[in-house]
Amino acid sequence: MTHPRLSVSEMCTYPWAFADELLLWDSLDVHRVGVLDVKLTDHGRGEAVRALTSRSMRLTTVITHSFDLSAPDTWDATRTRVNQAIDLAALLGGCVYFTPGAADGRPFDELTAALADAAAPCLARADARGVRLAIEPTQRADRSFVHTLREAAEVSDRTGLALIVDLGNCWREPDLAAAVRQIGDRLAVAQLCDVIAREDGPLPAGTRMVPGDGDMPVEAFVRAVLDTGYAGPFELELVGPAVEAEGLESATRRAVERATELLEKVIL
Numbered sequence: 001m002t003h004p005r006l007s008v009s010e011m012c013t014y015p016w017a018f019a020d021e022l023l024l025w026d027s028l029d030v031h032r033v034g035v036l037d038v039k040l041t042d043h044g045r046g047e048a049v050r051a052l053t054s055r056s057m058r059l060t061t062v063i064t065h066s067f068d069l070s071a072p073d074t075w076d077a078t079r080t081r082v083n084q085a086i087d088l089a090a091l092l093g094g095c096v097y098f099t100p101g102a103a104d105g106r107p108f109d110e111l112t113a114a115l116a117d118a119a120a121p122c123l124a125r126a127d128a129r130g131v132r133l134a135i136e137p138t139q140r141a142d143r144s145f146v147h148t149l150r151e152a153a154e155v156s157d158r159t160g161l162a163l164i165v166d167l168g169n170c171w172r173e174p175d176l177a178a179a180v181r182q183i184g185d186r187l188a189v190a191q192l193c194d195v196i197a198r199e200d201g202p203l204p205a206g207t208r209m210v211p212g213d214g215d216m217p218v219e220a221f222v223r224a225v226l227d228t229g230y231a232g233p234f235e236l237e238l239v240g241p242a243v244e245a246e247g248l249e250s251a252t253r254r255a256v257e258r259a260t261e262l263l264e265k266v267i268l
Helices: 019-030 037-043 046-056 072-092 108-129 149-159 176-181 217-225 241-246 248-266
Strands: 006-009 034-035 059-062 097-098 133-135 162-166 185-190 234-236
Touching: 006 059, 006 185, 019 037, 019 046, 019 248, 034 037, 037 046, 037 241, 046 072, 046 234, 059 072, 059 162, 072 097, 097 162, 097 185, 108 133, 108 149, 108 248, 133 149, 149 176, 176 217, 185 217, 217 248, 234 248
Parallel strands: 006 034, 006 234, 034 059, 059 097, 097 133, 133 162, 162 185, 185 234
Antiparallel strands: none
């Protein structure tokens, strides 16, 4: 039986159609899932909502569009998309998140202020609807000017946005457990995977793996998350060449099994 606090993100099966993901989730006895708003729109939002509701599935995350911090004239269009995701989360649960946006040559403080201005109307809507709106710091410079958990905490404090803490994005932290604990109640959702810390044949350092296949202290990460007082789901997010080589279904099934065993051990 899949652990009740385990969720599976659509990122694990990103190329698949939503209908095929439903079949996999059914077979895994998964009742918490993370979705991409664009995929549900492509499937048909009403039909997707009915399919999830009929299965008593709750959302843990809704991934939505990021703001182009260097193009304020695009913010209203992005806000419309983010607000659509907020309304979905208000209906089916979960937090809404996006990456902070790429650097454009301005200092960190100016980028943070731009993000705060861009997201403020959406944050107000999320607060009114009882939904947490979050950013996911990532080491991808084309998606985020926020790369470390220390930077993420500062941006969270200055914008009011919560944080997604993804082991696949924060594994380079010098003291990962301490960095996670310092996030505290800024944490919206914790995401799980494993990572290889050094190049392994064709696989570069940082490649995501099924928990237990890589080099990360995944159990210590889970315990550090719990130390923050976090009582939410642990969401699997597997992407990249290792899981693609194995096959997305096989990797997802193994990840659910491994993560269930870990959560059963750690969460008493």
